[in-house]
Each structure stands twice: as C-alpha cells, then as structure tokens.
Amino acid sequence: MNEHRTLEARLTAGELDGTLLRLYGAPRLEAARARCAGVLDRYAKTFGSRPEALFSAPGRTELGGNHTDHQHGRVLAAAVDLDVLAAAAPNQSGMIRVQSEGYPLLVVDLAELSPRPEEANTSAALIRGVAARLAALGCPLQGAGLDAYVVSNVPGGSGLSSSAAFEVLVGAMLSGLFWPGRCSPVEIAQIGQYAENVYFGKPCGLMDQTASSVGGVVAIDFADPARPQVEQIPLDFAATGHALCILDSGAGHADLTAEYAAITAELGAVCRCFGKEVLREVPEEAFLADLPRVRVAAGDRAVLRAFHFYAENRRAGAQAQALKDGDFDAFLALVRDSGRSSALYLQNVVPTGQTTHQELLLAIALCERILNGKGAVRVHGGGFGGTVQAFVPADLLAEFQTRTEAVLGAGSCHVLSIRPAGGVRLA
Numbered sequence: 001m002n003e004h005r006t007l008e009a010r011l012t013a014g015e016l017d018g019t020l021l022r023l024y025g026a027p028r029l030e031a032a033r034a035r036c037a038g039v040l041d042r043y044a045k046t047f048g049s050r051p052e053a054l055f056s057a058p059g060r061t062e063l064g065g066n067h068t069d070h071q072h073g074r075v076l077a078a079a080v081d082l083d084v085l086a087a088a089a090p091n092q093s094g095m096i097r098v099q100s101e102g103y104p105l106l107v108v109d110l111a112e113l114s115p116r117p118e119e120a121n122t123s124a125a126l127i128r129g130v131a132a133r134l135a136a137l138g139c140p141l142q143g144a145g146l147d148a149y150v151v152s153n154v155p156g157g158s159g160l161s162s163s164a165a166f167e168v169l170v171g172a173m174l175s176g177l178f179w180p181g182r183c184s185p186v187e188i189a190q191i192g193q194y195a196e197n198v199y200f201g202k203p204c205g206l207m208d209q210t211a212s213s214v215g216g217v218v219a220i221d222f223a224d225p226a227r228p229q230v231e232q233i234p235l236d237f238a239a240t241g242h243a244l245c246i247l248d249s250g251a252g253h254a255d256l257t258a259e260y261a262a263i264t265a266e267l268g269a270v271c272r273c274f275g276k277e278v279l280r281e282v283p284e285e286a287f288l289a290d291l292p293r294v295r296v297a298a299g300d301r302a303v304l305r306a307f308h309f310y311a312e313n314r315r316a317g318a319q320a321q322a323l324k325d326g327d328f329d330a331f332l333a334l335v336r337d338s339g340r341s342s343a344l345y346l347q348n349v350v351p352t353g354q355t356t357h358q359e360l361l362l363a364i365a366l367c368e369r370i371l372n373g374k375g376a377v378r379v380h381g382g383g384f385g386g387t388v389q390a391f392v393p394a395d396l397l398a399e400f401q402t403r404t405e406a407v408l409g410a411g412s413c414h415v416l417s418i419r420p421a422g423g424v425r426l427a
Helices: 003-012 017-024 028-045 123-137 162-178 185-200 205-214 257-272 282-290 291-298 299-322 328-346 359-371 394-408
Strands: 053-064 075-091 097-098 107-111 147-150 216-223 227-232 242-248 376-380 385-394 415-418
Touching: 003 017, 017 028, 017 075, 017 107, 028 075, 028 097, 053 162, 053 205, 053 299, 053 385, 075 205, 075 242, 075 299, 075 415, 097 123, 107 123, 123 162, 123 185, 123 415, 147 162, 162 185, 162 205, 162 282, 205 227, 216 299, 227 299, 257 291, 257 299, 257 328, 282 291, 282 299, 282 359, 291 299, 291 328, 299 328, 299 359, 328 359, 328 376, 328 385, 359 376, 359 394, 385 394, 394 415
Parallel strands: 097 147
Antiparallel strands: 053 075, 075 147, 075 216, 097 107, 216 227, 242 385, 242 415, 376 385
16 A cells, blocks of 8 residues: 555544644544645645655744843743644655645755845745755755645734744654654754744744744743743643634734834844843843933833833743643733733834824724723734734633624634644654
8 A cells, every 4th residue: 555545544544533633623623634635635646646744833822922032031932723734755856845735836956055045035945944954954865855735724924923834844844754853843943943044034033933843832931042941831721711812903014124123123222231132131120220321322112112021021931830830810910911011111012103003902902892801912923013812711702703803804813722732743
C-alpha cells in the first residue's frame, strides 16, 4: 500500500482521531478529518505523487504583555485552534516547492539560500530564510528537496499571526523530515524569527513564533532575547466558563507603520536618557527619579508609554501566576487593567489625530457595554487598527456574538479555543 493510501486509510479508520481531538476539539473533529483528507488529495493532484506526512502550526493570541517584547519584557501568549496545515514529502530535487491553496506555486532552490531583495515581504522569502538558517545550523538539506501543499484557516490581518504560523510550519516540515529530533520548539521559533527579520524584512520580536511553535499557554521572558525563558502553563480553558473571542474592528493595519514605529522610537528616546537600548535595562526607580529631565528630552507621550511598559511587564508576570494558581478572576482583572493601560498610557487604540474613524476604540466600548462588568476586553496585538480580544462568559456568548456582529459585521467575532500543542507532525 502506498504512503498516501496509508495516511488516508489511517485517517479514515480514526487512527488520527486522538491527535485531531487534542488539537481541534470534539465539535470540530469531523471538519478536521475532512480538511486533512482534502489536503492529502490536493497534494497528490498537484505533485503527481503521494505525501508522506501531515504537519500543522497554529496561529496565536497575545494574552498579556502588550508592546513589551520589543523592550525585552515579559509576555503571555497562547496557541489557538486555527492553523496552517500541510501535506508534505521529500522530493530529492534540490528544490522546495510549496503550493499554498489559492496562490501561485513557490519554488526555492536549496543551492541558492542567500537573501534576495526582490523577495522581501513575500512567502518565498520566509521559506528561503528558514531553509538557510536550518542549513547553517547543520540540517542536511544539500541535495534534498520538499513538496508541500498548504491550507490555512488563520485569517490574514486578524492579529493571530498567520506569518509566524507559516514560518513554524516550514521549520517543522524541514527539520521533521530531514533532521528529526534536532530542533526544540524554541529553536524552531528563533529560526522563523531569523527568516522574518533577515529575509522577509520585518524587524519582529519572538513572541509570535514562540507561541505558535511551543503551543498551549506560554509565559516568555525576553530579558535575554537570544535565550528567552519559556514556561508552558497548563490550562483547561473550557473549565473557566469563558469563551475567547477575537473581534475584527474593521480597521486594517495598512498605513499604520509610522504609528508602530513611533512607539519604539519614543521608548528609545527614554532609554537614551539613561544610556540604554531597551527599557528592561532601565530600572523603574531611576526612571521615576529622573522624570523632569526625561519629559524634556523625550516628551510626555514617551513618558506615558514608559509608564505602560513598566506596569505591563509586571502584569504579564502576574497574569501567568494567576493562571498557575487557578485564579481566573484575578487573571480577568489583570486583562482589564492591561486594556486600560494600553488605551490611556500606551495610546495604541486610536491613530494619532484621527477623529472620524476610531473603529478599534468603538469596538472596545461596544464589548464593554455588552459585557457590563463581566469577563474582560482589551486591545489585541499592535493596536491602532486590527482586533479586540474579549473573554466572554459562556452563558453570554450567543448574545455577545449577535450584538457585536450587528455593529461590526457578520463574521467579525471569531470564537477560539486554546490549542495545547504547537507546530507538530500529525502523521
């Protein structure tokens, strides 16, 4: 029996059900089976051969630590039950061929792994960057090759980091097929960050890739970004009696680069007052003692954003401890505090000077009105546009989804679960 039918037969016989149940939950088991069967079939039709493996890497949600990672702070994040799924097999051609559903075929020559400026901001750059870093670390890719058919249900621009999921997927496929057991989840995350920084051209932190690669709820301390401290926190989210919702505010991230850059630039101005590169290196007591000078040198908004960092950095640690203690009410209170700090001090919910369009803040106000003191709501991710995160009591979920979508649009409220595993080989 060929490999494709072996995978298909195992799937049909229910042999993968344990893994699928763990990743997607019982309500989505049938859909997960059908999705896996579909990607196996489309691989065979695309490449004219049979796949040897199924791989998956999840999207992620930020639970705490809004804009702390780039200052070498603490964050709390989690993998979610939306993912990038691939059927794959070695091809011994010296080429990586990736067919993402709905997009042109991407071909990367493993003999040419230097960065290509014309590939900046493309998926090809991510593939080439991941392969280059793995090869540099010793992965035997010379003369190898990979075919992969990829599907994704992580919405682009949703704040769930589809790009990090793709990087982790490519890293999991290459290391899993050609260098099994040699890369830890954190190392896969670092390889993905390298590809995004050096090849794709985006100076991202490491939170997104780490959450996608490690899975579950992860507390990450970036005090030493080369060796981040990562702790996976067990959490039975269903037992909390809440649903995790990500809401699309209707405002995209386009044209917001200057807003994001201003945050790091202004915090950098505060750091320069003390001869440091990041705020994690500046003691809060020194910052408070020298406020008059810092205000003059960096400006009041920079000072307020520093206030946010110090409090949010402590808060991310406290959120992690609350979850470890099983105190979900304390966790929710900290989520609400995070939202207030982001709005008042970090000021990343309304683009500078915008009055007519304040979609993100409006979405937050709407959620707060519906929740009426229950659950929690906050800005999600970078801010200014994009998404809102809400923890909604289960008995309020139907009403919450109906009322938010009546204002924000059908399909704007995504109800998610926390996935206990990161980038994995399913079969």
